[in-house]
Amino acid sequence: MAVSKGITWSGFLLRLVAAAVLVFSTYNPTGKSYYHWLSESITAPTPQLALVGILLLIGWTIYLRATGRSLGAFGLILAAAFFGVLVWMTIDWGWISANSVESMTWIFEAILCGVLAIGISWSHIRRRMTGQVDVDEVEGDI
Numbered sequence: 001m002a003v004s005k006g007i008t009w010s011g012f013l014l015r016l017v018a019a020a021v022l023v024f025s026t027y028n029p030t031g032k033s034y035y036h037w038l039s040e041s042i043t044a045p046t047p048q049l050a051l052v053g054i055l056l057l058i059g060w061t062i063y064l065r066a067t068g069r070s071l072g073a074f075g076l077i078l079a080a081a082f083f084g085v086l087v088w089m090t091i092d093w094g095w096i097s098a099n100s101v102e103s104m105t106w107i108f109e110a111i112l113c114g115v116l117a118i119g120i121s122w123s124h125i126r127r128r129m130t131g132q133v134d135v136d137e138v139e140g141d142i
Contacts, residue, residue: 016117067119083111
């Protein structure tokens with residue numbers, strides 16, 4: 001079986017779906033998320049609540065560290081500016097209302113999913129575009 005040396009569209013979509021599961025299970029405006037579960041059960045926490053919280057924290061740590069390392073501060077600023085202008089354009093064109101907190105929450109969370117998926121995929125994308133390989137710094141003696 002041949003090993004792929006780059007990212008595929010299906011690989012990116014899988015990362016995007018994983019980011020969406022992470023973001024929307026943590027909080028969403030429907031009232032069915034970890035945030036809502038925690039706020040309803042804060043006086044009587046359960047092991048399941050703690051386990052899910054730890055799993056979400058692990059997921060956020062993986063995605064945020066990978067995104068921060070691959071995009072860097074400037075890349076994150078560019079991503080925020082790009083998506084911010086897209087939201088501004090859709091509001092300006094009348095496609096969405098800035099007065100709806102719920103719709104703005106959905107849009108913000110969808111943008112967050114996109115930024116996280118791009119961030120966790122960026123090393124693969126850059127290698128495919130430029131041929132440059134990212135490596136992690138290794139501390140200590142070998």
